[in-house]
Amino acid sequence: xxxxxxxxxxxxxxxxxxxxxxxxxxxxxxxxxxxxxxxxxxxxxxxxxxxxxxxxxxxxxxxxxxxxxxxxxxxxxxxxxxxxxxxxxxxxxxxxxxxxxxxxxxxxxxxxxxxxxxxxxxxxxxxxxxxxxxxxxxxxxxxxxxxxxxxxxxxxxxxxxxxxxxxx
Numbered sequence: 001x002x003x004x005x006x007x008x009x010x011x012x013x014x015x016x017x018x019x020x021x022x023x024x025x026x027x028x029x030x031x032x033x034x035x036x037x038x039x040x041x042x043x044x045x046x047x048x049x050x051x052x053x054x055x056x057x058x059x060x061x062x063x064x065x066x067x068x069x070x071x072x073x074x075x076x077x078x079x080x081x082x083x084x085x086x087x088x089x090x091x092x093x094x095x096x097x098x099x100x101x102x103x104x105x106x107x108x109x110x111x112x113x114x115x116x117x118x119x120x121x122x123x124x125x126x127x128x129x130x131x132x133x134x135x136x137x138x139x140x141x142x143x144x145x146x147x148x149x150x151x152x153x154x155x156x157x158x159x160x161x162x163x164x165x166x167x168x
Contacts, residue, residue: 047148055145055154062087073130078127078129091116092143095141097126100137107132144156
């Protein structure tokens with residue numbers, strides 16, 4: 001005697017098959033996304049390594065000291081004024097400046113998209129919170145170069161440190 005599956009037995013079986021197909025499709029989507037994400041991370045790490053080597057070999061930044069106003073603080077405007085020279089052989093695309101004031105209070109600013117070409121000198125000005133910082137005792141400047149990935153910049157390990165910033 002042969003038993004047939006009635007209508008009540010077909011519905012759960014179809015639901016189970018659909019659930020299995022849905023789980024497999026979802027797994028395929030996640031695996032595809034994961035592989036593209038890991039490729040992107042690999043590309044970023046490769047570009048960071050290339051940028052690190054470029055920084056070590058081709059980046060050099062100096063503070064101009066031709067006149068008294070090449071590096072000074074304009075007290076009335078609460079502005080730091082500095083003249084930087086790119087002594088390296090590649091373009092510096094940005095800088096990070098960290099100002100250290102009294103009681104080791106710090107403030108920083110980023111200048112990006114500056115395109116300071118090789119052997120170029122340029123004046124920069126930046127306002128800061130002079131009430132909180134007081135007199136700037138140390139200025140640390142870190143150059144940044146392009147990594148050629150969506151406008152991302154790589155901060156070089158070399159830091160230019162200048163002490164005892166005078167008033168203009």
